[in-house]
Amino acid sequence: MSSEGEIKAFIARQRQLLLRERNAEIERSSLLLSNCGPKLLEQKGLALNGLGVASVNIGLGGKTLVELERPSAYHVSPIFPPHTFRNGDIARIEANVSSGSTTKKAKKLATDTTSVTNSAEGVVYKVSDTRIVISIDPSDAGSDALDLPERCRVVKLANSITYDRMDKVIDRLEKTTAPSGDNKVPADWKLTPLMEVLLAMKPLSQRTPIKDSDLTFFDPNLNESQREAIKFCLSSPEVACIHGPPGTGKTHTLVELIRQMTTQSTVTTKPLRLLVCGASNLSVDNVLERLLALPSDKDKPALKVTRIGHPARVMAHQGILDSTLEVKTTRTDQAALVKDVKQELETILGTLSGKVKGAKGKAPRGAERRKMWDEVKALRKEFRQREGGIVTSVLSESQVVLATCHSAGGRQLRNQEFDVVIIDEATQAMEAVCWIPVFKAKKLILAGDPKQLPPTVLSLNQERRMKEKAKAKPLAKGKPEAKQKNIAGKADPEPESSDKDEGGPLDSDRDTEGDTDKELEDDNEEAGNPLSNEPEGPVSTSRIKNARKEPKVELVSPKSLEVTMFERLENMYGSRIKRMLAVQYRMHKQICDFPSKTLYQSKLKSHPSVADHTLQDLVGDLSGDGNNDEEETLQHPVVFFDTSGCEYFERLDGDTDEGSRCNENEATIVKNWVTKLVDVGVEPGQIAIITPYQAQVTLLTSLLRPLYGSSLEIGTVDGMQGREKEAVIITLVRSNDKREVGFLKEKRRMNVAMTRARRHLCVIGDSSTVVHGGRYLKKWLEWLESNADVRFPEV
Numbered sequence: 001m002s003s004e005g006e007i008k009a010f011i012a013r014q015r016q017l018l019l020r021e022r023n024a025e026i027e028r029s030s031l032l033l034s035n036c037g038p039k040l041l042e043q044k045g046l047a048l049n050g051l052g053v054a055s056v057n058i059g060l061g062g063k064t065l066v067e068l069e070r071p072s073a074y075h076v077s078p079i080f081p082p083h084t085f086r087n088g089d090i091a092r093i094e095a096n097v098s099s100g101s102t103t104k105k106a107k108k109l110a111t112d113t114t115s116v117t118n119s120a121e122g123v124v125y126k127v128s129d130t131r132i133v134i135s136i137d138p139s140d141a142g143s144d145a146l147d148l149p150e151r152c153r154v155v156k157l158a159n160s161i162t163y164d165r166m167d168k169v170i171d172r173l174e175k176t177t178a179p180s181g182d183n184k185v186p187a188d189w190k191l192t193p194l195m196e197v198l199l200a201m202k203p204l205s206q207r208t209p210i211k212d213s214d215l216t217f218f219d220p221n222l223n224e225s226q227r228e229a230i231k232f233c234l235s236s237p238e239v240a241c242i243h244g245p246p247g248t249g250k251t252h253t254l255v256e257l258i259r260q261m262t263t264q265s266t267v268t269t270k271p272l273r274l275l276v277c278g279a280s281n282l283s284v285d286n287v288l289e290r291l292l293a294l295p296s297d298k299d300k301p302a303l304k305v306t307r308i309g310h311p312a313r314v315m316a317h318q319g320i321l322d323s324t325l326e327v328k329t330t331r332t333d334q335a336a337l338v339k340d341v342k343q344e345l346e347t348i349l350g351t352l353s354g355k356v357k358g359a360k361g362k363a364p365r366g367a368e369r370r371k372m373w374d375e376v377k378a379l380r381k382e383f384r385q386r387e388g389g390i391v392t393s394v395l396s397e398s399q400v401v402l403a404t405c406h407s408a409g410g411r412q413l414r415n416q417e418f419d420v421v422i423i424d425e426a427t428q429a430m431e432a433v434c435w436i437p438v439f440k441a442k443k444l445i446l447a448g449d450p451k452q453l454p455p456t457v458l459s460l461n462q463e464r465r466m467k468e469k470a471k472a473k474p475l476a477k478g479k480p481e482a483k484q485k486n487i488a489g490k491a492d493p494e495p496e497s498s499d500k501d502e503g504g505p506l507d508s509d510r511d512t513e514g515d516t517d518k519e520l521e522d523d524n525e526e527a528g529n530p531l532s533n534e535p536e537g538p539v540s541t542s543r544i545k546n547a548r549k550e551p552k553v554e555l556v557s558p559k560s561l562e563v564t565m566f567e568r569l570e571n572m573y574g575s576r577i578k579r580m581l582a583v584q585y586r587m588h589k590q591i592c593d594f595p596s597k598t599l600y601q602s603k604l605k606s607h608p609s610v611a612d613h614t615l616q617d618l619v620g621d622l623s624g625d626g627n628n629d630e631e632e633t634l635q636h637p638v639v640f641f642d643t644s645g646c647e648y649f650e651r652l653d654g655d656t657d658e659g660s661r662c663n664e665n666e667a668t669i670v671k672n673w674v675t676k677l678v679d680v681g682v683e684p685g686q687i688a689i690i691t692p693y694q695a696q697v698t699l700l701t702s703l704l705r706p707l708y709g710s711s712l713e714i715g716t717v718d719g720m721q722g723r724e725k726e727a728v729i730i731t732l733v734r735s736n737d738k739r740e741v742g743f744l745k746e747k748r749r750m751n752v753a754m755t756r757a758r759r760h761l762c763v764i765g766d767s768s769t770v771v772h773g774g775r776y777l778k779k780w781l782e783w784l785e786s787n788a789d790v791r792f793p794e795v
């Protein structure tokens with residue numbers, strides 16, 4: 001069990017890694033802010049200049065919603081130039097920085113109202129072609145009175161709120177685990193058995209296995225591994241993990257688990273109250289959408305669910321919008337009173353901003369203005385109190401509350417407690433953000449797949465880049481001509497990854513990236529571990545002999561933020577803490593074969609409904625003209641275009657070290673293959689093209705969008721996680737005589753790429769380059785050579 005020192009070291013490490021990450025984020029945005037003038041900043045899409053206030057409204061929690069537009073006095077067109085503002089971004093509204101006269105005017109306005117704030121930070125709430133709405137929390141702005149200048153601008157900022165919340169939760173963890181005299185802890189900050197298990201301060205409590213006869217499943221079609229995972233979660237006193245490889249019905253299983261937990265039965269003696277979280281808004285909405293689709297009648301009334309989060313950030317789906325706390329609070333009996341206060345508040349704010357004419361026909365000034373701000377303050381207080389009451393009553397009636405891990409730390413859930421917290425896509429969330437909901441519940445269920453992409457860690461990418469630069473330098477010195485090449489043999493480093501075989505990830509956790517022999521051995525070793533996904537019951541002695549010993553339970557400080565809570569627990573408790581879903585409902589069995597063998601210990605099986613499905617079943621009868629080529633295209637689940645020897649070299653995009661890579665010849669093969677698929681009847685919307693490189697995405701988009709429109713999906717691997725298409729084409733891009741493979745070495749990234757296809761997977765790459773990317777890629781090429789329909793493009 002962990003010592004006090006180990007817990008302290010763990011907390012200190014989390015804090016250190018979070019600080020590093022925050023600094024990386026600040027550095028990225030402040031570098032831009034300080035180095036660019038206002039015009040350049042706008043050109044880079046990070047600022048919108050010359051804006052005026054179009055309206056001021058009040059949103060949930062008494063937040064001020066400031067709507068900004070481009071007034072015709074300053075601009076020919078009301079349409080914003082291209083920019084990068086998206087819902088949820090952090091932005092600051094401030095006086096416009098441009099020519100002298102307007103700045104002076106802004107300054108004068110500021111001195112008129114010395115007691116008020118004339119710039120504020122907030123969250124982008126809504127963006128259209130001509131309007132941007134920023135939601136400002138008056139308590140964050142430091143004043144209830146936000147008096148914006150007549151002409152302002154919006155600047156995009158580093159997102160510090162996320163880090164503030166993670167820092168706070170780590171502080172709480174420290175205070176809860178080691179309270180001391182000078183370390184005053186609020187009465188409700190108690191160390192729970194769940195926290196103790198997560199920190200290895202106590203062993204996992206004994207589970208009481210659930211018999212099949214004790215449980216009636218709502219969904220009769222659940223497969224054995226899904227049933228087993230549900231029983232395991234129900235019977236685990238503190239924590240359980242569901243490992244869901246691609247397409248195995250992770251969310252499907254969670255929905256059944258939610259139904260079981262919220263229904264009284266022999267197993268669940270009283271309906272439980274749940275907090276369902278996800279790493280992203282999309283993952284939360286995905287679960288919510290399925291909960292809303294469940295059948296309900298008089299005997300089985302619909303679940304009472306509430307979604308926390310800005311309506312602008314949730315999925316544009318009526319059911320989901322209606323489930324948001326924001327909409328629900330407007331539908332209660334007490335809502336009318338709050339509405340009156342809100343209207344009064346908005347009228348005064350309108351007058352103050354000059355949008356609504358004051359009593360004397362113009363915007364109030366001096367003492368009159370100050371008096372109005374006092375009124376705003378009082379009304380806002382009343383609004384918050386009344387609305388707080390409604391929020392509490394809506395939430396206390398909800399059996400299931402859904403939020404992102406981050407927003408579970410918001411004001412609305414401050415005093416809410418739950419029996420269980422479920423975190424979907426937990427392998428994509430940093431550990432610290434998972435602790436936010438953990439403090440609100442007695443039990444934790446994590447679902448995810450540690451063999452797919454981890455959370456994006458900015459500081460790690462920067463470190464990798466620097467390490468790579470350091471490595472590349474002496475090479476470039478010795479061979480100046482290599483530097484000048486812009487095709488194969490380029491000595492520049494990869495944007496986000498290591499290019500050298502020996503240069504593994506900075507964190508050495510077992511399966512992060514790269515693919516050392518040790519890693520593949522570890523994966524295969526697990527294959528012989530009968531305990532890793534066993535149903536309840538006796539285990540034969542021969543199987544025990546083969547079993548790998550359960551790991552020693554010790555709290556290990558993470559090497560990087562890529563090590564998620566899921567992975568840490570898996571490493572700490574082994575099979576005692578998780579169950580794996582073993583039947584996938586997506587891929588043809590041949591597409592599933594390689595990932596199953598290499599990353600899922602050959603346990604991933606294909607459900608009969610998908611095991612043999614091909615494009616031919618999808619498009620129906622062929623033309624009947626006996627065209628063999630057409631038949632072949634549709635029947636082969638896996639096709640491999642090996643460009644080895646063709647000299648289809650990659651090209652570095654741009655002239656800096658930060659450039660991405662593309663491969664024009666591979667792009668041509670992609671284009672031809674898409675044409676072929678469409679010719680035989682596959683819809684462009686049923687096809688996705690995936691590549692690890694943004695430059696290749698750009699190239700392919702320019703080549704294919706004009707021909708097939710936007711339904712044909714073209715994207716990087718990261719954007720495809722959690723999604724699927726009937727046909728997927730992967731273009732690997734790397735082809736050089738330096739044997740550099742960059743991103744391709746990242747097993748988890750490649751695993752995501754090759755598991756998106758349902759019926760057809762086409763891989764395009766240069767085997768003579770890719771083979772040097774380590775054992776995993778070498779094995780993949782060997783597998784492709786023997787199992788795929790191998791084609792050689794015409795040179």
Ligand SMILES: Nc1ncnc2c1ncn2[C@@H]1O[C@H](COP(=O)(O)OP(=O)(O)OP(=O)(O)O)[C@@H](O)[C@H]1O
Pocket residue numbers: 221222223226244245246247248249250251252253585586721722723
């Ligand atoms: N027991 C089952 N019977 C029939 N279909 C199922 C079953 N379990 C899952 N599915 C289907 O499999 C598909 C994938 O399920 P789901 O989206 O829940 O998987 P996931 O593991 O969350 O996916 P991802 O790989 O994207 O994370 C869905 O179409 C779902 O309806």
